Amino acid sequence: MTRKIERSVQELYRDDPERADALAFGRRGALKGAALAAMGGAVGAAIPFAGTMPGGTLPALFSRPAAAQGTGPEILRMEGKGPLILQGERPLNAETPETLLDEPVTSARNMFIRNNGGLPDVPADPRGWKLTVDGEVNTKLELTVAELESRFPVITRQLQLECGGNGRSFYAPQTRGNQWGNGAISNGEWTGVRLRDVLQAAGLKPSAVATGHYGADPHLSGEPGRPAIARGMRIAKAMEEDTLLAFRLNGEAIPHLHGAPLRLVTPGWPGSLSQKWLNRIWVRDKPHDGPGMGGTSYRVPVRPIVPGSSNNGADFADLESMPVRSILSSHAHGSRLAAGTRALDLRGAAWAGDLTVQAVHASVDFGATWTEMQVAAPANAHAWQRWTGRVSLPADGYYEVWYRATDSQGRMQPHLPANWNPQGYGGNAISRAAILVG
Template sequence: MAQERSAQELYRDDPERADAEVFGRRGALEGPALQAMEAAVGAPIPAAASLPPGTLPAAIARPGAQSATNPAALNLPGKARLLVHDETPLCAETPEVLLDEAVTSAPNMFIRNNGGIPPEVADPQAWRFVVDGEVNAPLSLTLGELQSRFPVVTRQLQLECGGNGRAFHQPAARGNPWGNGAISNGAWTGVRLRDVLQAAGLKPSARFTGHYGADPHLSGEAGKVSIARGMRIEKALDEDTLLAFALNGAPLPRLHGAPLRLVVPGWPGSLSQKWLTRIWVRDAPHDGPGMGGTSYRVPRHPVIPGSAQDGRGFVELESMPVRSILTSHAHGARLAGGTRHLDLRGAAWAGDLSVQAQHVSLDFGATWQPMTLFPAANRHAWQRWQGRVAVPADGYYEVWYRATDSAGRMQPHAAANWNPQGYGANPISRAAVFIGDPLAATA
């Protein structure tokens, strides 16, 4: 185990030197170096000639679900066994295989909190929120009044943490080490924020919003705000930005913001304020907790990875980058000997954009095979994909998967645009798959 950690450290700091020192190779993987690599993963590697120098196999670089280095599994009534990154506040990631459904069920939704969870509300219909600031007619509405006064719509909408993919940044960034699982695609029911803002009468000076909720601050200090993010008024007026009170045809769960929350699809999930109490329409960018500096902001121009940054020259992270997940096979999956094809499937999304292509590779990126990509249920919903790939022999494989958005941008090979809080990392992902008995294969 100590040697494995040492290999990971070497590959992190100097991948090509690690290849030479750990596996004795430079260039193509063959001879003693190949034998050492196969012994390390515990199986033959049929596509070994295509493994790029300086690349540590995913079976070694990415711990499996049973590894002691992985987060603990969530044990909470009504929720699946999510991977807990933090308990105070509660933050838990959904394993990609639990996202193998067109519409994400409430038990399988990831959890991202910034403060505590408010107590359950006795009468949800009496919940009140206000719209004030740069409006002609400030509103104070109960949930019941909201539902009766404005058209109710249901939309499948992607909701993604701004730090999704943070674990892929090197060097490590601050915050919860999300993989790809801080994402959901629920069927949200509510009213359009646009309709409510128009009823309040936006002034010409209305340019931004600020959002407030009832989640108590972790310090316990009364009145102290846990998080209050805001957005440009153009996004607030998007037809898919909702004031939601139901999820998948059922009342909104308390853990996910009941009785009322914002859903701002395609942008960082921190904008989708849970337990909503107020929307402040402003003439200047919001300056609440979670705004400014390096919070949910990325460099306009690349910075030196690991360098100290105060946010000067940074811009707001808005539309989230293109990303895909593999939901048919868990990382480290072991399949029966003689398996000669993999039926793969997953999902892809691209913030405010759509996805135009999905590809997978079984030979470490040497060749790529297009997958069938299905249309989104509606704008801002994710897109499902599937396809079959041939497997030439038993052994160790990696499923590499990447999406390309409607602007032609594909997921990069490595996380780009490093920033102190690790936003926007969306590299090509890879999952290890073993076919046959790996121990017998190396006996």
């Protein structure tokens, strides 16, 4: 006689979620009996708040691999960089674990990597690197980095820089592109000149409505002159106070990997607008149409579409100000704490594109109740905001820290990523970090 082997909780939720719910939660929507014991055995601890665990919720320990499980992601090992999560090698892309973002100002070592093409050669004379500004301007400009610094006011700002696909991995069905968690974000201290000042020196014609950005990074095909990416933005954003032509990061020359000797920093909007190795800004009389523009590229539906459906993006709109998001930097997902731990001192960061963050809340009982955290003011506009707070734990066991931010217009991170789109932009769902006590 062959004995039937029951699937694990993880396998059951993956293969047959309806049966998993029926077995684990029953009709009343709370874990019961043997299923509760099985779930506790699977996570390696009792679940003190099992009674408030929403039906159909797969524990974060299963749905989000953790290094403590031995099933974590591949790690980038590169001189001068921290242990980042490798997202792809060609082009090179790597995500910063949230615990490495526990710095008020992100170090170059811990800054995420987002490339679209190859790395250009290191220039022999970085100060002689030349930027061309042309198109719908009265005077074409060709300025070296040294001339930019000597001719225009130099300013320093802490500025958030976030990939447009940050949070992409939370979408279901899965979308195309690097499966970022929350770590495609940085808050470096950038020094440079305002793009606005340079555009005013060139003299914008009345016909100027948008910019187009070009860099020296070669296309992966190797085709000479073919840009790896060339995105652009509305003139209004280009003329903002914090949109910079940057040549220093955290008081030092920008590392080559991050766009030296000159890069555009367009804070609060998708990081693809912050062109690395910048050598040309083309002022256009229409929205830019370079690679990375139009269709579904960095664009989201104006009206919701069916998740998983195909769409050419004809009625999509460009993703501009990034949605509100938060990170937990004090505790790694999958952390195991000492027996008897009865409180967690939490800290992290939150940001909201062009807006500010008005509140951050955390929960350890699967969202049944929420504790408000203390949110600091930003160092300046477009800088992230640090948050801190304490939550109580009634006993040893398995917990999940859920954390969410609310922006200055009252929009809160949703429980699931909203507005599904084929390339997974703007997915800013509430995050969950598994914690085991004892």
